[in-house]
Amino acid sequence: MATVRSHVELAQALPPRLLDFFRRWQPPSIAAFGAASQSTPTVRIAEITSSQDPNAPSASEVALPENAVWKKNPFLPFKNPQTGHWHGPHYSLRRQAELFKLAEQHNVLPLMPMSPKHPQAKEQSRIDHGLRVKGTGVGQRVKGHHWERTLKTRLETRRKAMEVMPDMIQLWKERGHGRGWKKYPKGPVSTAKSEVFDQNMRHAWVNQRVPQG
Amino acid sequence: MARKAKSRTIAVRLISMAMTGYYKTFTRPRASRPMSMLKYDPVVKKKVLFLEQKRGGGS
Numbered sequence: 001m002a003t004v005r006s007h008v009e010l011a012q013a014l015p016p017r018l019l020d021f022f023r024r025w026q027p028p029s030i031a032a033f034g035a036a037s038q039s040t041p042t043v044r045i046a047e048i049t050s051s052q053d054p055n056a057p058s059a060s061e062v063a064l065p066e067n068a069v070w071k072k073n074p075f076l077p078f079k080n081p082q083t084g085h086w087h088g089p090h091y092s093l094r095r096q097a098e099l100f101k102l103a104e105q106h107n108v109l110p111l112m113p114m115s116p117k118h119p120q121a122k123e124q125s126r127i128d129h130g131l132r133v134k135g136t137g138v139g140q141r142v143k144g145h146h147w148e149r150t151l152k153t154r155l156e157t158r159r160k161a162m163e164v165m166p167d168m169i170q171l172w173k174e175r176g177h178g179r180g181w182k183k184y185p186k187g188p189v190s191t192a193k194s195e196v197f198d199q200n201m202r203h204a205w206v207n208q209r210v211p212q213g
Numbered sequence: 214m215a216r217k218a219k220s221r222t223i224a225v226r227l228i229s230m231a232m233t234g235y236y237k238t239f240t241r242p243r244a245s246r247p248m249s250m251l252k253y254d255p256v257v258k259k260k261v262l263f264l265e266q267k268r269g270g271g272s
Contacts, residue, residue: 154232157232158231158232158233158256158257160232161230161231161232162231162257162261165230165231165259165261165262168230168262169251172249172251172262177249178246178247178248178249178250179246181247181249181264184247184249184264184265184266184267185230185264185266185267186267
């Protein structure tokens, strides 16, 4: 039984803390193997470590159905199907992080249940949320200040206005330095909308000027 | 009650036609024609045309 031997070697190589964890929350692969070979006199991890198990499930936990999520993953919150009450994860995030550091050191990460502290989950979270700065994730964009969002339009409006400015000034001079000038801007001129400039000023004057010239 | 007499002069706002949002405020007699002048706009750093902004419908 090479598998049994490998399990025993693994159990002997692990630190007590990880071993305790795996004894109490058996990984599915090992648990399935243990259930299959229960009839044969093989050595199980739980038997290797100690006969006295202070962390054995209490009576209230035993009363829960075997398929309860709690039994499978002590790292996630658990809803008691009988009472409907929520319980926090069995291990705090600090203890979860410590367990995952140990598991990474001893190369037993595949045996660990999924957790917020799992390297894969952390990587996924980084992909989803970026650096936790709003808008830096994949497919997101930073909203920016109002002046940043409108900067491009305003610069474009200004550029257009400055392009026709010599024309406008010449026309203004021809009209007696304002004596014949009839078109004045209506209300406060918005610098963000280019059509304001087009409608009010430029086109009206150029169209009038062309027939004269 | 008699309405208060309108002042002889008014404050007007001349806005830069470079569409920079820059403006200058002047005072002119109410009866005179609207003001327009060439002035320096520090945003575009050039002398540009400034035109008086039309006032609201109240006057």
